[in-house]
Amino acid sequence: MIDLIEKEQMIRRSRSHSEEDQQLIGAGGYLSPNEYLLNDVLIAVTLKKPVLLKGPTGAGKTKLAETVSQYFSQPVQSINCSVDLDAEALLGFKTIVAKDGLNSIEFVEGPVIEAMKKGHILYIDEINMAKSETLPILHSVLDYRRMLTNPYTGEVINAHPDFTVISAINEGYIGTTPMNEALKNRFISFSIPYISGDLLENLWNDLFPTAPRQLHTLMLNLAEDLKEQVIQGLLSEEAASIRSLQYAMELALYIDPMRAINYAIAEKLEDEQEKRLVLELASSWIK
Ligand SMILES: Nc1ncnc2c1ncn2[C@@H]1O[C@H](COP(=O)(O)OP(=O)(O)O)[C@@H](O)[C@H]1O
Ligand SMILES: [Mg+2]
The missing domain is CATH 1.10.150 (DNA polymerase; domain 1)
Structure with a gap:
C-alpha cells in the first residue's frame, strides 16, 4: 500500500510548477489522530477519488489538505463556498480585453478549470454552504469522467492526471444545508476529529x-x-x-x-x- 502512495509521490513531485504556483504548495504539519487516517486520505487521492473531510471547526481539515499538498508538492486552488457562490466563481468568466487598439473577449479561467488543467489540488471549503443548484456543474468533474464542458466557451476540459479534489464540511453547522446525495455520493468521506x-x-x-x-x-x-x-x-x-x-x-x-x-x-x-x-x-x- 505504501508503495502505491510513494510511487504517486514521485510522479507528482517530478512535475514542474511556475514560481507563482509554487507559492500555492502547503506547508504540511497535520498530525493524524491515528496511524491510518492520513495514509488512507493519501491512498484515496492516489486512486484519484475526491475526498470529503467532515468535522467541526478547527479540527485540522485545512491543515490536512495542506499536508496532502506538501506530500505531493502540489499547488492548491481554494474555493470558499457561500450562498453567493455561482458558476462564474467556480469556472471563470468572460471579459473584454483591449489589445493593439482592438477589443476582444477573453475567458478568465476560474479555480476549477485552472486546477483541472494544471493538475492542482482543488480545495472546496464549506461545500455545504453553497446553494444546491450551483454544485451539479461539478458532477462530471467529480466522478470517473474527470471532465467538464465549459458552458461559457464550449471547451471540453479533461482533467490532468494529478488533478485532485478535497472538500471540507462542518455538518450541522448553522447556515449549512445537508449535502445533496448525488454530490456526496461522488466522494470518499473521512471524519476528522479534534485530536487529544x-x-x-x-x-x-x-x-x-x-x-x-x-x-x-x-x-x-x-x-x-x-x-x-x-x-x-x-x-x-x-x-x-x-x-x-x-x-x-x-x-x-x-x-x-x-x-x-x-x-x-x-x-x-x-x-x-x-x-x-x-x-x-x-x-x-x-x-
Ligand atoms: N490534527 C492536527 N494536526 C495539526 N494541527 C492541527 C490539528 N488539528 C488542529 N490543528 C491546528 O488547529 C488550527 C486549525 O486548523 P484548521 O486546519 O484551520 O481547521 P479546520 O479547517 O478544520 O477548521 C491550525 O492552526 C492547525 O495547526
Ligand atoms: Mg478550514
Missing part, C-alpha cells in the same frame, strides 16, 4: 517549544475537560476546537491565562452557562 492526549501534546511541542511547561499542562488538561463536557452534551462542539485552544495558548504567553482562555474560547460561545463552565474548568487547573 499525547497527540495534542505533540502539537503544543511543535507549535510552542519554548512555552512554560505549566502552560502546556494547563491547555492539555483543559482540552481533555472540554472534550469530556462536549461528549456529556454540556458544551457545544466548537468549545473544544483545537484552533481556539491554540489561540488561547498564544495569548497566554503574554497575558493572564484565564483572560486568554476567556477571549479565545469562552467569549465565542453563545450560551452564558457554557461560558461560565469553560472558565470554571480552566480555573480549577490554575490554582
